[in-house]
Amino acid sequence: MNKMLLVLGLAITLQVVVSAPRTKVEEANLIHHQGDVSTSDRFDLVEDVYENLQKTVWPKDVYGKATEYLEGVKSWAATNDELGASSIYNALIMHINNCLNLLKELSTDPHNCKKQWSLKHEHHEIRSLFDSVDSAKLRRGWVEKYLNFVTPLRSEIKTNYEHFYTTLSTEVQEYLNGSDQSPKDDIRVWLNKFNQENDYVKKQKLVMEFLGLFPSERQALDAKCEVQYSNGL
Known part of the structure; x- marks a missing residue:
């Protein structure tokens, strides 16, 4: 079951290991040592x-x-009597409520990075709870509901990525044609x-490689919000 849940966790898009957003103090220190790189093409x-x-x-x-899905x-x-009597019930309800509260806030502030990261964390806790429960029936019950949610979303995000790829290619070509x-050379090769x-x-993977070509610019942006390659749901 651990392997099954891991696959489901990766199903939306490629997962990468990234850290949580930096604090304001860390951001200030980074900018102090690095200088302002935010005034260039x-x-x-x-x-x-x-x-x-x-x-x-x-x-x-x-x-x-x-x-x-979470409601x-x-x-x-x-x-569900079995779930209600299980050892994970109280923690499950707590993390579901935390997710629902974050989703309500994100519905009016959809690009709030810190809330997105918090939502990822809370949903990961839900997944971990079902991964730990002894009952295969309960695990299957959650997996079914999760798949009903994630399968169409996976298709939508793939379409979004294809549009993103086209836009990215155009933007990079325009930059290469510009006066900066x-x-x-490394960008042309990429x-x-x-x-x-x-x-x-x-x-x-090439998108990750592209961002790696801009270490100073990326550090300045990551100081505000670590880059996200998946939504973690």
């Missing part, structure tokens, strides 16, 4: 990629669909490789 390019990637990973309707799990938990005098790649997952 390079920074504008990477910032646009960050913003477009976040919108790709968190489509507008994901919060409503996630709310419907369904909560209702099921309230009426920064070294561009774009050629990206445009020739047709595999969806390999393109996701």
Whole structure:
């Protein structure tokens, strides 16, 4: 079951190991040591990629669909005697309520990075609780509800990513054609490789590779909100 839940956790899109958003103190220290890199065409390019990637990973309707899914799990938990008597019940309801509260806040503030990270964490706790429960019946019950939620969302996010790839290619080409005098050879090599790649997952990896070409700009952006390659739901 551990393997099954791991696969489900990866189902929406490629997962990467990233840290939580930095504190304001850490952000200030980073900028102090690094200097201001936010006044260049390079920074504008990477910032646009960050913003477009976040919108790709968190489509507008994901919060409503996630709310419907979690309310369904909560209702099921309230009426299922076995789950109600289980050792995970109280913690489960707490994390579901935390998710629902965050989803309500995100519905009016959809690009709030810290709340998105909190939602990822809370939903991971729900997944971990069902992974730990002894009853295979309860695990199957949750997996069924999770799949009903995540399967159509997976398709939607894949479509969003395909649009993101097209936009990214265009933006990078426009940057290369621009007047910025920064070294561009590595970006040209990357774009050629990206445009020739047709595999969806390999393109996701190339997006990570692209962001790695901008270490200073990326650090400045990560200080505000760590880049997100998946929504963790």
